Amino acid sequence: MLIDDATDRDWPAIWPFWRTIVAARDTYTWDPATPEHEARALWMAPGNRVFVARDGDRVTGSAYLRPNYGGPAARTANAAFMVDPAHTGRGVGRALAAHVLERAAADGFTGMVFNAVVETNPAVRLWTSLGFRVLGTVPGAYDHPAHGPVGLHVMYRSLEPAPGGDGAGKAGNPQ
Incomplete structure (x- = not known):
């Protein structure tokens, strides 16, 4: 698998x-009826640094990285990840996550926040295994097609080295 800039x-x-992922309505808060040109504008926005995972010539996943806030708070990153459903369970999401976390730290971001992670999303396990923690949950904020109203987590992870300079907090070394 190769991960590079899109x-x-x-x-x-x-x-x-x-x-397909947005239309399923079980992980993303975007409108399932989003037309292609609007989806492209969301994902490939000029302020987003977009990556793709490739298996040969086939794109198997994608992610973007951007500042979550502006101005004096621009050191906190935000990211989004999608893996082609035909390629789930093969480590694509974990590899994209590790790559994006490394890039975010290298780009000077000091932390990463996810603003709205559907609490039933299987990726919650991935994020916690990579050092993210749930800061809070907005109860019943998401109308899940199978589970009804479920919460949206706000998740965070520091990207700064732990005290002592051992590199903890960097991608691959969750705190």
Whole structure:
């Protein structure tokens, strides 16, 4: 598996799984009826640093990295991840996460926050295994198609080295 920066030429390979994942309504808060041009504007926005995971010539997943806030709070990153459903369970999401966490730290971000993680999303286990913690949950904020109203977690992870300079907090070394 190779992970590299996405280009505009990668969007046609991202769009089919983006549409499928958002339409399923079980992990993303975006409107399932989002047209392609709006989805592209969300994912490939000029302020987003977009990555793709490749298996040969096939794009198997994608992620973006960006500041979550602006101005004096711009050191906190935000990211989003999608893995083609045909490639789940093969480590694509974990590899993308490790890559994005490393890039975020290298780019000077001191932490990463996810603003709305559906509490029933299986990726919650991945995020906690990588050192993210749930800061709080907005109860019943998400209308899940199978579970009804479920909470949305706000999750956070520091990207700064732990005291003593052992590198804890960096990708691959969760605190």
